[in-house]
Amino acid sequence: MQGGITRLARGLAIAWLLIVLAMIAHQVQFWRGSRLDTDVMALLPTSERTAAADRVLRRLADSVAQEVVVLVGSPDWARTRAAAQRFSQATAQGGTLLQPVDKIAAFDFDKALDFYRPWRDHLLTDAQRQQLQQGNPDQLAQQALTRLYQLSTGPRLTDWAADPLGLWQDWWLSRAAVTRVQERDGLAALSGDGKEWVLLTYHITKPAFSVSGSTDYSDLLRTAGAAARQGDADVRVVAAGIPLHAEAAAAQANFEMNVIGWGSLAAVLLLVWLAFRSLRPIVLVGLSLAIGTAAAISATAIVFDRVHLITLVFGASLVGVAEDFGIHYFVSRQALPRATPPSVMRHLLPGMALALATSVVAYLALGIAPFPGLRQMALFSAVGLVAAFLTVVLWFPLLDRGALRPTRVSNWLAESLARWPRVRADRRTALALGALALFIVPGIWQLRIVDDVRQLQSSPPALIEAQRLTGRLLGTPSPAQFVLVRGATPDEVLAREEAVKAALAPAIRRGELAGFLAISDWVPSAARQRADAALAGRQEAAVRERVARTLGGSIAAPAASPADAVLTLPAWLANPVSGTLRHLWLDREGSGYASVMLLRGLENPAVMSGIATAVNTVQGAEWADRIADLSFLLHHYRVLMSWLLLAGAAGVALLLAWRYGRAGWRALAPTLLAAAFSVAVLGWLGVPLQLFSVLALALLLGVGVDYGIFLLEHPGDGVSWTAIVLGAASTLLAFGLLALSSTPALHAFGMTMLSGVGAVWVLSPWFRPLGRHASQQQAEQG
Incomplete structure (x- = not known):
């Protein structure tokens, strides 16, 4: 035995x-x-209610997982530009560790104009819509005539005839206002906190996580920051990005x-x-x-x-x-x-x-x-x-x-x-x-x-503060709170997005919100496009008639798009112009479709309950607060x-x-x-x-x-x-x-x-x- x-x-x-x-x-x-x-969110459960949005936001995080954002600022633009140049030269000495990305050149504006031009008369901002609905045709004609006299070195009369009220130009200006970053001397620039800033974006070339615990990126950025400041106490360098947290x-x-x-x-x-x-x-x-x-x-x-x-x-x-x-x-x-x-x-x-x-x-x-x-x-x-x-x-x-x-x-x-x-x-x-x-x-x-x-957050406080400052200066919407919009068809999702924006308009007027990041800003619903085209066409026809009568001639109306032709979401998704917002669309979600609307300027937790209440009044829309959930x-x-x-x-x-x-x-x-x-x-x-x-x-x-x-x-x-x-x-x-x-x-x-x-x-x-x-x-x- x-x-x-x-x-x-x-x-x-x-x-x-x-x-x-x-x-x-x-x-x-x-x-x-x-x-x-290294992703803290991977530790956490996903509720059934927010599973769809979680997938989108993870896709958003993946799109910037290799990106480091640096802001170089000072009270004077000339000093800021010089400091940014010194910073770029210092990072270049680090070899291929950080590859610069030109955000200004990344968006092809001419191709975007060509894509949207056939739908010019279908695209109106809320302010333009209100102006056309309330405007007197005689007053609008006077504004159009003034604009015509001011175009002596600009567009030809035929271009004016296609857009006598400048709606197309103002629509693009409103799209550009969504971002605070503008081109200045060939650099991505913005203003805020009493400083002029240059935005520098880098792509990392090796994984941020290292078993050995190395801090190559932080060390290089620290060296470049010292070079940018060069003894100037007024120069500030702020670096943020998922790679730095990782x-x-x-x-x-x-x-x-x-x-x-x-x-x-x-x-x-x-x-x-x-x-x-x-x-x-x-x-x-x-x-x-x-x-x-x-x-x-x-x-x-x-x-x-x-x-x-x-x-x-x-x-x-x-x-x-x-x-x-x-x-x-x-x-x-x-x-x-x-x-x-x-x-x-x-x-x-x-x-x-x-x-x-x-x-x-x-x-x-x-x-x-x-x-x-x-x-x-x-x-x-x-x-x-x-x-x-x-x-x-x-x-x-x-x-x-x-x-x-x-x-x-x-x-x-x-x-x-x-x-x-x-x-x-x-x-x-x-x-x-x-x-x-x-x-x-x-x-x-x-x-x-x-x-x-x-309580699960373990990033250094200085890095968290840099991330918050960068988000505030750039006006980047927080992914922690968002609106999930569902519908049986893509167009129904777009229409419900527009209803959410209407429900939250009072919050924007009160200063509780700065705005939205939504697909419907770039692809309105079919009903909204047809209504805007009819409104703009009716007022522009009246304006051309009055201006022609004032000038003593006639102005031929440009060829209009078919009455039932609209810009569709599939066409927009298939074009490179949708690249920066494509992550907000979920394709098929169960028996229907869904999208995510991100909110800009939502910094006061006290107003969130009111915003949640306003969102939930819209059928198919749901307020999601990941931190609260x-x-x-x-x-x-x-x-x-x-x-x-x-x-x-x-x-x-x-x-x-x-x-x-x-x-x-x-x-x-x-x-x-x-x-x-x-x-x-x-x-x-x-x-x-x-x-x-x-x-x-x-x-x-x-x-x-x-x-x-x-x-x-x-x-x-x-x-x-x-x-x-x-x-x-x-x-x-x-x-x-x-x-x-x-x-x-x-x-x-x-x-x-x-x-x-x-x-x-x-x-x-x-x-x-x-x-x-x-x-x-x-x-x-x-």
Whole structure:
């Protein structure tokens, strides 16, 4: 029988070796492809209501994913132009890293004129429409005659006859007014904040994300900015763009992964050395951690195709949990020198398996919420734990040869358990629990709850401010708030866009909005085109008649477009003139079509509810606020996870009762008290409670109960306590370092785990049972 078990163990060890070799091959392929994601929005769920708009906005982000925008400004245009030239020369010295893009030359105005010219009489602005509807023909004729006299060096009389009121010219001027950027001395220029600015646009030539955390673009832009200023304090250089955020995220994540991952690994190995004074435990524990991390990355990449940067930062803390299995094994080997490695493993396996199950369930609880990022973290951590566990169980009994002598540290830790107090029905216990309550209750009372999606933002504040300033100066609409318009046909979508603009006209007059970015500005609905053509044609005919009578002759009317001929959306989409706005059209969306309208100048959150109300009065139109939607989802899943956390605690209680009977409460009580303590710490420190804090409590439930399980499995012998102390110390270091993360969500997660694990470490031996367990004799006999 014993030989059969040995052969089975060797067969499983070989099978695990083959799986590990396959993981190594996958790791080589993964890191060569660098399938890493830096987009914060990829972490977030997509609601059914905004799924269509999300696809458009992601397409918009993709179109500028390789673009860096730089604004060079000063109070004087001549100084601005000179500074911009110095900046361009400095970036050119960086080789091909940044390729300049001429935005002025990118739009072919002559081709756009040729495309729209057949529909000249179909295109009116709101102001022109109002002028023609309210204007007296005699007054309009006088204006047209004045314009004719002013064209002595301009268009011929026949051109005037085609457009006597200058409607075509004014329509193009209104289109140009949509952007604040104008051509000046061959440069893209604008004015704002008391400065004259030059807009410089660059295209990056290599991925902004770098596994090494390099900041090539930022370094080059910083050098070029210094060259542009050249000691002139009035010259300001502002750089923004998705590549800069991605580069900053990569650099920060590289730093945090090194600090958290390598820092916690070094701490774990140092603890192992102090406890065992042997190279063998260090090598084998390090091996289990390396295999666990590799398996986690491979599994996440296979399931999700890409691994998010924040997942790697979060996963770096896995080191502080996965080493518990190896440490527990070697502590038992040290305490049982006459026992064989397989017998020690058989003795430890029930408790280790139960501890693994509670930890994996806690990690997988993170994946209940439909957050892609949370599901990545859950899968990453659960697979990493299982892989580390299998490495310990299947390989350690085969690779571990030789005895481990007790050290001064291990003896001291084992003996310290006897000096630890227990919970008793006495005055000292009552005073201790009372002091704990005096800390917990006020802390929870002053706790703040914040469900803000911006808690996931980790870009440097200076870069965020530069992005906001650039958007404000350029008048770029924010993609966070928009209007989603649906219709059965493309023309119905355009008509509903026009209805939305009419509904929001009062907001523009009040200064709450600056305008729109909408397809219907460039392709009006068929009904609007026909109505405008009829209005313009009727008034222009009257104007030509009156002017001709004044001049004493006749003016031939130009050839008009057929009455039913209109500019269609497919024709516009098929022409290059639609390039800059094509991303706002969704093609077929379910049983119909849809488009997105972006709002310009929406900076006051207080007016958004009124704008949302006005938009929702239009059939087929829907106001979408991604920040509000996602923050609501964070709130919803924080509440949901809080209830699931309570259900999980009840489930763990039943599992412990099944295994230990009425003594099961001793494993759960320390974790519940520690959870309350960690929440109180957040309140005292002013760290807001959010979804990630609740998720940390779910993880604490799985990790903390392990300590109670080990003390119930092997009560009073000091060996399990040594393993608990070493494991908890490494877990504290891992999550303590995670609390240093610049990402607010990870910081809150780390703070919750740091205080919670520390508390459960201190409280678990309080609740250990009074009886002693003959674990040593059983293992040696096994």
